[in-house]
Amino acid sequence: MVGGSEMVLPLVEETARIDVRAVETGRVRVSTRTETTEQILRESLRSDGVGVTRVAINRTLAEGEAPPKVRTEDGVTVIPVLEEILVVEKRLVLREEVHIRSTTSNDEVEVPVTLRTQRAVVEHVSPDGHVAEQPSLPEETTS
Template sequence: MDVVDKDGIHGRVVANGPPTNGEEQWIVEVEDRSLLVPVHALEPRGDEYFLPVRFADIETAGEGSTITVPVMEERLRVEKRPYEERVTVEKWVESHDEWVDLPTEGEEIAIERVAVNQEVDTPVDAHYDGETLVIPLFEEVVVTEKRLVLREEVRITKHRSQRSRPEKVTLRREEVAVKRDKQQPH
C-alpha cells in the first residue's frame, strides 16, 4: 500500500509497527529508510494514503527509538459564504427569408440619327441641346468646288428609369437562452 507525503514523495507500507500508547502504527519504507507512522495520522485517498507532513520531518525507526509525528486535527468552522449562481448564456443565429421590392435606378440611351444634308462653311463641334448630346457627322462632297455639308447629326439622350425588382434577402437574428446553474463556492 502506498503513502504519499505533503511534498508528493511516495513510500510503501511494509508491516505493522509496535503500538505506541495504544495507537496502531505502520512501518513505511521511503527510499533507503524505514519510518514508524501512526495510522490515525494517515488520510485514505483512493488506493493510497496521504500523510499531511513531510517524510523528512519524521525520524528513522530504530529499536527503542521514539518517533515524533505531528498529529493533525481537523476543526469545524461554520461561516456564511456568498451564494454563487452560474448563468449559462447560449447564443445562436436564426435565418429567415423575406421578399423585398427595391427600386433600382439606371440610365438608358436613345440614339437618333437625323439627316441634315446642309452645306456649312466651317465644322461644328459636338454640343448639347438640352439633355441631348449632338455629334455632327461631316462628309466632303466633290463638286466643282469643295463644300462642307452637314450630312446628319447623331442625337444621344439619357433617360432615367426606375423599376421594381423583387429580390430574396436573408435576414439573421440572434437569440439567447439563459440557464441557471446554482453552485456553492469552494
Template sequence: MSSSTPEQHDQDDLRIPVIEEQLAVGTRVVDAGRGVRIHKTVSEQPVTIDEQLAHDVVEVRHVAVDRIVAAGETPANRYDGDTLIIPVLEEVLVVERRLRIIEELHISRTRHHERHQETVPLKVERVDVERFDEAGNPPVS
C-alpha cells in the first residue's frame, strides 16, 4: 500500500473541469405589429411614329399554252420584264396508231366471149283432156 499522507493525496488528485459550450439555433415568429404597403403608379405617354411602309400586290394570271415540248427539253422559269413566268408541266401519254401496208392485191377484170354447145336433156309434160257425157260415154268425134 502506499504510504501517502493526506496532503499528498490532495496534490496528486488535482481536478480540472472541462467545459463545452453548445449552441442551439432556431427561429420563431414575432409579431412586430407593422405591415407592408406597396403603391405602384403606371402612366402612359403618347408617342408618334413616322415610318414609311411598303407592301407588294401580286397578280397571278393563268395563260393557256397547250404546246408539246420536245423530249429532253424541260423549260425553266424565266423573266419577261418584271413578270416571272413559271411553266406548269404535265406528262402526257402518247399512243399513236399507224397503218402499215404489208402487201397489195391487184385485181383486174378482162371479159372473154366464146361459143359453147352442149346437149342437155329437158323434160316436157303434155296434158290431154278427155270429156265424157252424162251417161259416161266418150264424146263422138
C-alpha cells in the first residue's frame, strides 16, 4: 500500500497448448510378383533284381547222406529242393536246385520341374499421385 490507497497489479500468465492432427504425406502400396523358372532335376535311380534258374539234378541221395543245405556259390544262392519218393524203400532224391542271382542297375532320370519365386514390390504414392518404387532387397545367395 502506498499512501493508503490500494493498488491492483494485473498478473498475466501465458499457457501453451499442443494439438496433433494427421497430415497425409503419401501412401505405400505393396504387391507381390511370382516368377517361374524351368529346371531339370537329375538323379540316379538304383534298382535291384533277381534272376531265378532251375537246375535239374535228379540224383538219389545215398543211404545216410545228409541233405544239402542252402548255400552261396560265386554270389549265387543255391536252394536245394528235396522230394521223398516211395519205392520199396524210402529214398531222398535231390530233385532240383534253385539258383538265385542278384543284379543291380542304375538309371539316370531327368524330371522337369517349375520353381516359383515371389518378390515383394513396394511403391510409395505421394499426395500428388506420383508413384516411386522402393528398390527391392538384394537376393540371398547360397554357396
